[in-house]
Amino acid sequence: MARKEVGTESSTQEGAPVGGADAARAARPPRTLVNRRTFVLSGFWGSMAALGAAIVGGWGIDFLWLKEITGFGAPVDVSASKIPAPGADPVHIAEGRFWLVNIPAGEADSPGGLLALYQKCPHLGCTVPWRADFDFGGKKGWFRCPCHGSTFTKEGGILVSGPSPRPLDTMAITFKPTGDITVQTGQVRAGGQDNPLRGVSLGGQAPAGA
Numbered sequence: 001m002a003r004k005e006v007g008t009e010s011s012t013q014e015g016a017p018v019g020g021a022d023a024a025r026a027a028r029p030p031r032t033l034v035n036r037r038t039f040v041l042s043g044f045w046g047s048m049a050a051l052g053a054a055i056v057g058g059w060g061i062d063f064l065w066l067k068e069i070t071g072f073g074a075p076v077d078v079s080a081s082k083i084p085a086p087g088a089d090p091v092h093i094a095e096g097r098f099w100l101v102n103i104p105a106g107e108a109d110s111p112g113g114l115l116a117l118y119q120k121c122p123h124l125g126c127t128v129p130w131r132a133d134f135d136f137g138g139k140k141g142w143f144r145c146p147c148h149g150s151t152f153t154k155e156g157g158i159l160v161s162g163p164s165p166r167p168l169d170t171m172a173i174t175f176k177p178t179g180d181i182t183v184q185t186g187q188v189r190a191g192g193q194d195n196p197l198r199g200v201s202l203g204g205q206a207p208a209g210a
Contacts, residue, residue, distance in 0.1 A: 072097045073186045080179035086112065089141070090130045090154060092119070096185045098171055099130060099143070101154060103199045108155040113199025116171040116183045117157040121145045122191060123164040128152065136161065143168065156195035167191035173200045 076096035084091045086104040093100055098116045105112030121128045126147035134142050136151055137160075143152035150162030157168030169191045172184040181200075189198075 071095050071185075076183045076185050077176075078181050078183060080181075083114065083179075083181065089132055090117070090143075092130065093183070096171075096183050098183060098185065099157075100183075101156070101199075103155050103196055108153065108158065108196040110155065110196035110199055111201070113201045114173055114181065115156060115195065115199045116173050117143070117152075117195075118169040118171060118188055118191075120169070121147065121150055121164055122166050122169060123148055123150055123162070128168065130154075156198075157191060158193065158195060159191075167193065167195050170195060170198050175200070175202065 072095070076093065076098075078093055078096075078100065082091055082093070082100070084100060084102045086102045087107070088102060090099040090101045092098075093116075096116075097119050099119060101115045101117060103110045103112055103115060119127050119129075123145065124147060126145050128143050128145045128150075130141075131144040132141050134140065134144050134151075136142050136144075141154055142160075143154065143157060145151070145162060145164070148163050150164035151160050152158060152164075152168050153160060157170070159167045170189050172187045172189070174182050174184070176182065
């Protein structure tokens with residue numbers, strides 16, 4: 001009888017460790033799995049929060065603040081001292097990307113006046129320089145595209161040679177009471193055979209028919 005009790009006690013002791021391991025596993029908290037979607041969304045919202053903090057902190061104020069447009073695309077003022085005399089070589093206004101031409105009355109059937117010629121070649125967009133030394137047809141002084149050779153007259157940017165589809169484009173001009181002018185570089189008009197008629201007189205008015 002005593003032997004039987006010993007065996008029962010031994011059996012109970014051998015089973016104790018097994019029961020203890022199961023209990024430990026049951027008490028252990030479950031692992032939290034982060035799936036890919038949760039990870040990506042967390043990164044996105046974290047980045048947005050950082051950006052918002054930067055803007056509020058002042059780093060993004062310059063980015064959000066609308067600044068006044070200057071130079072090409074905006075009105076460009078030209079002082080009276082830079083306006084060429086009638087028939088003189090064109091003056092390049094780099095800030096506005098145009099050439100200022102003063103066409104003498106009678107040249108190219110023009111009543112005369114100031115003309116702002118966009119420096120961009122209508123062919124493929126190359127910058128067209130004024131070539132006082134370039135000889136074409138026995139005459140010197142032309143706008144000559146360095147890319148494909150389109151050649152334009154000083155008196156209005158009229159196309160005389162090359163692959164350009166039209167004369168040089170023009171920009172609107174207004175006069176100020178001081179004698180200075182403002183060129184509206186955001187108002188580019190496609191060049192045409194009537195370019196010489198688009199000149200603006202010193203009185204601030206475009207000739208009739210321009």
